[in-house]
Amino acid sequence: MKRIGVLTSGGDAPGMNAAVRAVVRKGLYEGLEVYGINYGFAGLVAGDIRKLTRRDVSDKISRGGTFLYSARYPEFRTEEGQMKAIEQLDRFGIEGLVVLGGDGSYRGAYALTKRGYPTIGLPGTIDNDIPGTDFCIGFDTAINTVLDSLDKIRDTATSHVRTFIVEVMGRNAGDIALWAGVAGGAEQIIVPEKDFSIVEVADTIREGRQKGKKHSIIVLAEGVMKGNDFAAELAEIENFHVRVTELGHVQRGGSPTARDRVLASTFGAKAVELLKEGKGGLCVGIVNNQIVANDIIDTLENHTHTPDLSLFELNKQISD
C-alpha cells in the first residue's frame, strides 16, 4: 500500500485533529502518502480530497473540532453512494482508509473493506458509546468541560440554596453523566441505563435539605429526557426552586485533554500500522488499558456498549 486516506465522520469530537495528525505523520514515517477527505463520507463521494503534508497537520494537536470537517451522511449506506466513493478512491489512487467516528462510520468502513479498500475505524465521539473500546476520542475532554460547568453551577446553587438540573449529552448513553456527575460531586445522576422514580428524586432533595445541604445538583443524561420535562415532573411533587441548564454543544468543543490527545495519537498510529499490514475491516480501541483491533461487524453486532454503572452505585453512597 502506497497511498491512504483519512476522514472524520458523524459528530465531531475533541481529539479528532490529534488522530488525523497521527495518521498523517505516522503514514509519512512509514513511507506512505496520506490524503485528507473533507466532510466525511459526503466529501469522499464528492471527491473533496487533497494530499496532506507534514505541515498541514502542524498546530492541530491542540485544536478542538476537526479541520477535515465532518458530516452525517446516511446516503453512504446505499450501493450507489459506495460506488461513487470507490470511483473517487480510484481517481486519487487511494488504496486504504482510516475513518474516525461512531457506528455509522464503522459501517461505512466495513462496506469499503468489503469492496476491496481496507479501512480501519477509530472511535471518536464524546458519547463514549461505541462497542469494542473502553474509551472513545473526545470523551475525556467532554467530561472535563461538563465538570468545569458543574463547579460553576455549584457556586451559584449554594448561594441561593437551589436545585439544579444539568442536562448533558450522550445520545442514548449515560457515560458523560456518570463520569462528570461523580467528578462534580452531583447529588443525583440520572441515566438511561438505570430506572428512576421522580418521587425518590424529590425525597432525596428534601432529605439533603434536612441534612443541611445548601444545593442539590442533578446531572441528567439527555437520553432520559429533556431537562425542562424533568423539572416539570419534579414541580408536580413540590416546588424546589429548580433551575435547568442544558449544556448543549459546548460539550463538543474545546482543546482536547492530554488523555484524549494521547489516545488519539496512539489510535491513529495503530490504524496506519494495520493498513501497512494490509488489514482492514477492523476497529481500534482500548480495553483494560491495552490497544486492541477487532473485527468491525463482530464488534457492532455481537457487542454492546455499557457504561461503568459501578459509578452510579458509588455516587449514591458518597453523595449525601
Ligand code: F6P
Ligand atoms: O454524538 C454526539 C452528540 O453530540 C450527541 O451527544 C448528541 O445527542 C448529538 O451528537 C447532537 O447531534 P447534532 O450535533 O447533530 O445536533
